[in-house]
Amino acid sequence: TQLLEQSPQFLSIQEGENLTVYCNSSSVFSSLQWYRQEPGEGPVLLVTVVTGGEVKKLKRLTFQFGDARKDSSLHITAAQPGDTGLYLCAGDQLDNNDMRFGAGTRLTVKP
């Protein structure tokens, strides 16, 4: 059982569509991070959220941390083929310093 459950596991959409992916847990996190991984490369950090209810925007990407700091979402507006990749969330648990990764959402944006 994953500490962080990501959904959906796979998502294939057309260019221009909007999408939301989710990262859920029963644990409380002191911080949560989103990474994007492209084929043949390591994950690259997109954003870190720390405060419950926090919303951060990175161009067409909007990240939200749940009020209880147990879940997070990533919304992409007007997806582009360059957004294709594996999106991973990673949480730093409140009661220890271990950061754990979810299994990821594999996004494909078709032109």
Next chain:
Amino acid sequence: DAGVIQSPRHEVTEMGQEVTLRCKPISGHDYLFWYRQTMMRGLELLIYFNNNVPIDDSGMPEDRFSAKMPNASFSTLKIQPSEPRDSAVYFCASSRTSEGQPQHFGDGTRLSIL
């Protein structure tokens, strides 16, 4: 600045052979992590070090796996003897602290055990 550097990028070897993966973290980073990634299991934390000291190796699958960090700029992950089920992409990452700080990943070593 140079990122995390891993070598080799690809390794193909026969089962039973010893495999050594290498990692050079970003200078000044106190933490170093070793991960394994497969389609079935995703990204799994194997072990991490703080100031060259192993802190948590509970993710190391078996005694065949061992990791060392002899100094702040170098770490190895060794598999001996290797088995086909060890085939995966192995990532090394480093960070300044473990709490809330981003982990910087290398490009990984794609390991294939025949």
